[in-house]
Ligand SMILES: Cc1ncc(C[n+]2csc(CCOP(=O)(O)OP(=O)(O)O)c2C)c(N)n1
């Protein structure tokens with residue numbers, strides 16, 4: 342077992358990536374994820390890895406494509422405006438069925454927005470931020486320990502399914518310091534016969550490509566990819582339930598919002614209100630079935646988010662609009678307080 | 694019977710889709726001959742760009758990745774950093790390399806990334822049907838400069854070798870043409886040198902090949918070759934623009 346050390350969330354991601362066997366990192370400076378790059382720039386040269394500060398986020402994601410096409414684990418990290426620039430590359434990764442880890446330590450938007458924490462890239466992350474039909478695996482950590490664990494999980498899932506795994510964190514998660522334990526893990530390697538390693542004059546040439554000029558072929562490719570997505574929706578959903586057994590009201594929240602909501606739930610319970618929480622850990626695949634299973638039991642749902650209400654649509658769809666869903670939100674870099682969430686719980690309780 | 698002319702091994706049997714008289718085909722052949730002669734087919738990885746040559750991955754017998762428009766040097770950087778023992782080259786048009794991908798071009802040169810860049814300058818966007826390129830000559834008529842390129846309004850062509858010669862990291866820059874046999878020979882020598890440089894760890898080597906696009910220039914193949922001589926080469930003079938390892942250094 343490893344020992345517990347105090348680490349920032351961003352550093353935990355970097356260290357976990359190294360433990361997961363990632364030896365190639367490409368990035369471009371942006372607040373609030375700079376510590377990932379700073380950590381990598383110190384460590385990579387010492388372990389024979391590559392740290393490269395690219396000329397832009399666009400270049401960085403394309404360098405990621407280069408490494409990934411050779412079959413090795415690779416990552417990039419950025420924050421909202423930089424993640425927007427990476428979308429073309431993410432779409433190419435999807436179209437080439439290439440694995441990679443992309444970290445978004447979100448800040449407020451749109452535009453240059455601000456540098457304080459936000460969750461307003463939920464749509465971009467979960468609904469295919471670039472062009473074309475595709476998904477990313479989206480993982481939402483709610484502690485520094487999870488920043489590390491989901492980074493490792495992200496690499497494994499990306500390799501297993503040949504696609505992008507995205508860590509969707511926010512400025513608080515990135516900056517927060519907590520004790521974390523990162524074990525030396527056994528790296529689960531996946532066979533990659535498609536990787537570009539040079540033919541060695543021993544096999545046919547491998548081609549990593551997303552271009553299919555024949556529409557019937559491109560259609561088949563899309564259908565096949567969606568079979569893979571269906572398997573992921575069946576097998577890889579992750580969530581945590583908190584005090585849901587007797588809950589009459591269900592909060593849905595991820596990341597820092599879920600931590601705030603937990604405090605509010607405890608306060609509400611002390612006042613006799615039966616409220617619980619379902620915290621999605623995978624935002625895609627979204628825990629649809631788990632939510633639907635609570636739809637008859639609960640009188641109402643509350644989506645606590647640091648956006649103008651993005652995840653709330655997925656909650657409504659998941660429970661097939663069987664019960665009302667309320668929004669409790671702050672945006673622009675503001676974080677909801679436990680008092681605000683408690684007030685919302687009481688308001689919803691009064692109305693339902 | 695002796696075989697005196699055969700297809701290079703590094704080319705596949707796939708029929709090239711290029712228009713009649715297009716010199717993309719000659720350039721493919723030169724690159725493949727060089728790969729054969731250097732004996733590097735088994736360890737070469739190509740990066741295809743977006744343009745008429747997008748399907749280069751089908752034509753070369755080497756591992757290939759297809760990059761987004763302009764991003765080939767960044768993708769090549771990733772491939773090379775992943776395994777420096779591999780020989781990595783990009784094959785890019787002028788729209789790809791000198792417009793949308795200018796930043797990737799300049800910065801991979803600045804990093805002296807140990808890759809080989811084959812830059813095909815035909816002064817036009819071929820694949821999309823003949824729009825004005827960053828390299829379109831002054832007064833040249835294209836689909837999006839129907840009255841001729843008016844440099845007052847849309848600016849001047851970019852001379853890539855001249856531009857990159859000011860970038861300290863660039864190791865070797867040469868402009869060649871493939872409009873006649875003598876020039877084709879020189880072009881092959883330059884391409885070979887650009888690959889050999891990579892094998893020797895010498896860093897960023899780019900060969901700009903002045904090419905033709907008879908289809909979108911609206912010229913017969915023969916006239917297109919003449920146009921290279923009369924119009925392209927006066928604006929884009931041939932020669933070595935930089936060779937940091939040569940005696941006497943840089944031009
Ligand atoms: C991001 C993006 N923008 C535009 C295009 C459309 N496009 C395809 S090929 C091309 C021009 C390529 O011209 P050039 O690089 O000069 O190569 P050529 O076709 O002349 O060989 C363009 C603009 C694209 N595929 N992707």
Ligand code: SF4
Pocket residue numbers: 710711712714715716717745815819820905906907908909
């Ligand atoms: S459009 Fe021009 S560049 Fe493209 S294949 Fe035809 S002649 Fe060659």
